[in-house]
Amino acid sequence: MKLVTAVVKPFKLDEVKVALTRLGISGMTVTQARGFGRQGGHIEIYRGREYEFDFVDKIRIDVACTDEQVEAVLDAIVAAAHTGSVGDGKAWVTSIEKVVRVRTNERGPEAL
């Protein structure tokens, strides 16, 4: 099993969600996040003065899936979250040792 973590532009969340649901992904965790990458921060103006905001608003999506689904999940995220400009985000994959469904105490891929 794998955990796919994607950090994307906030307004792309719905497209990513729809794309993953079409693949049969039945759940995900979404977190409001802030960060910077090559896009850097941005400027805001209050009362004639510029303030640098170093961290940009992002959405972090965590999706657990089977090993076979990983490439399809990554493709779906890239297709859905892509705009072509800097700041489109990143996704990375980590291995999951064990998964448990709290309601039933099922273990392994059935718990996904």
Add this chain to the structure above:
Amino acid sequence: MLAANIPYPSWLNPADNTWQLVAATLVGLMSLPGIAVLYGGLVRKKWIVNTMLMTFTGFSLTLIVWMLWGYNLAFGPAAHLGPTGSFWANFIGHFTPLSTAGAEQGQAVSGANTLIPFHFPTATLAYFQFVFAAITPLLFLGALVGRLKFKAWLLIVPLWITLIYAVNAKLLWGGGFFALKGAVDYSGGYVIHLSAGVAAFVGAAIVGPRRWQDRENAFPSNLMMVAIGMGILWLGWNGFNGGDPFYAGADAAAAVLNTNVATAVGVVAWLVMDMLFSDQKKPTFLGALNGMLCGLVAITPSAGWVNGVGAMLVGLIAASVVWVAWNYLSKVRPFSKVDDAMGVVYTHGIAGLLGGLLVGFLADPAMTEYGVAGSHFKGVGQFSVGGWFYTHSFHQLWEQFLAALWIIGYTAIGTAAIFWFVKVVLRGLRESDEVLSLGDIAIHEEEAFPEPIFGEPLLTPSHLHSDNV
């Protein structure tokens, strides 16, 4: 016949009394919650509670001082400290409280103008004048937020109302020297806004700047709260300027309309300046609201004495000049060296001064204030002011200029004396840097958006009896 006079004594006009109380309440709303949420929205999140508490305590302290001696100092009969006609003859009133039934329910009489008393009781006039006094320290508070000791604020307000506000109000409104000479201040462009702007600048200079970390990160906490506060200020100003004829008549209506149109022009003028001349060429919400404030402040000294076109010119000139001051004068000494947190010296000080001087150009003698009387209105019945455009005389401008010099000089010296005195008494005017880095939580053990735990608590607190669990 006695029964016919109950509950209205023969001198009482219910319409005047109603409008005056409504106008006073509108002005009171400008402070609470107007200034409280406006400033709360403009400061950083960690300063919201401290800033709002200072506005509520400033309002309360002013009313206590007002009842005990403030009202009679400013608007009661003069204590003749010098020969009749001299500067000191009408410098200040007596140190007496508003404590008797007669003092509250008797017919209102203002200062030296005793020819025609008003058509409402003294309690109405005292409350109306109180809400003006109360907002003045709250205005200069805007320059001091984010480092002033809370205890210092509790001392500064009563001292400032007593020593500065009461004197300026007496001299311009209560039949004092400048009133007798012919200087006019319709609703407080000088007594309130110019004075608050000067006190803001002098006070901020003495208290010293905020920490550099707070200056560099001085972004506002909540623009919707700013919108609510500013909206209350604008519409509350209908009471501010509409209440000052003291009669619910045509002049009150004209003052309200003029106030609003000057303000609308101020909004648009600042917005256009931002879009054409600012570094970023962007229309900004907080910029537009600065323009709005310039219009409101600048029309205050002239609301009922200029006509509609004059009011629009007041809004245009004030917003444009203050825009330039805000963006360029602020980079020049001494302005660049003083941390006036919210820019009170520009939007209140400079706008108030401009408004007061513009009376000398734009006041239309055909705009009449009715019903007023007394020595400083030069007679009975009606009164008007003529500016240079109509009279080709600089007389009114000269009187306005002299009064402005007094307000600036006296407020600056008096405010400096009060701040230095409080600094000695409290061994400093600033919280420690450690406290300043934490803000509300360190000073009040409160924060604007408390969220102590995410879910439900697990352990039953010891103070709850098991039956109550």
